[in-house]
Amino acid sequence: MPVDSAPPTDEALLRGHGLQVTTQRLAVLRAVADAPHGTTDDIGVLVRAEIGTVSRQAVYDALAVLTDRGILRRIQPAGSPARYETRVGDNHHHLICRDCNRMVDVDCAVGETPCLTAADDSGYEIDEAEVTFWGRCPGCTAAATGNERDEHAEHHANEEDQRV
Numbered sequence: 001m002p003v004d005s006a007p008p009t010d011e012a013l014l015r016g017h018g019l020q021v022t023t024q025r026l027a028v029l030r031a032v033a034d035a036p037h038g039t040t041d042d043i044g045v046l047v048r049a050e051i052g053t054v055s056r057q058a059v060y061d062a063l064a065v066l067t068d069r070g071i072l073r074r075i076q077p078a079g080s081p082a083r084y085e086t087r088v089g090d091n092h093h094h095l096i097c098r099d100c101n102r103m104v105d106v107d108c109a110v111g112e113t114p115c116l117t118a119a120d121d122s123g124y125e126i127d128e129a130e131v132t133f134w135g136r137c138p139g140c141t142a143a144a145t146g147n148e149r150d151e152h153a154e155h156h157a158n159e160e161d162q163r164v
Helices: 010-016 023-034 040-051 056-068 138-144 149-163
Strands: 073-075 083-085 093-097 103-106 132-135
Touching: 010 023, 023 040, 023 056, 040 056, 056 073
Parallel strands: 093 132
Antiparallel strands: 073 083, 093 103
16 A cells, blocks of 8 residues: 655644644744744744634744644744744755845754754753854845946845735
């Protein structure tokens, strides 16, 4: 008999983690999937666009429970609000543009989890390494050098369109 490799539905995912299926939780899951690395505010805008009125607290609560259960991953780079993604279960890292704050995933540099080895583990059993790379995205680099300013403006307009 063939093995079903289709990912579980959002409803099955919630139930599989012992959670009640609610409209808010489903909308939050879809919003994070549609806007990876979105902030709570970004996610709230998408949720309200989908289901109408929902309090900021309801969005916070849904994000908290989905993160606590391992359905979502919460990332909080230095100087940035918390961001959320559906990519869990691996030890990937992130690259952030210093100018526009765009964030992208970066696979582990070498090996398996935790994919980096501490020089001195101080007796800890290390199971995860969190690395954030900082730099400038191609659009911001072009703008900083004075080249293709129109392309840079279009780049950021497209980024905003993808977030909302």
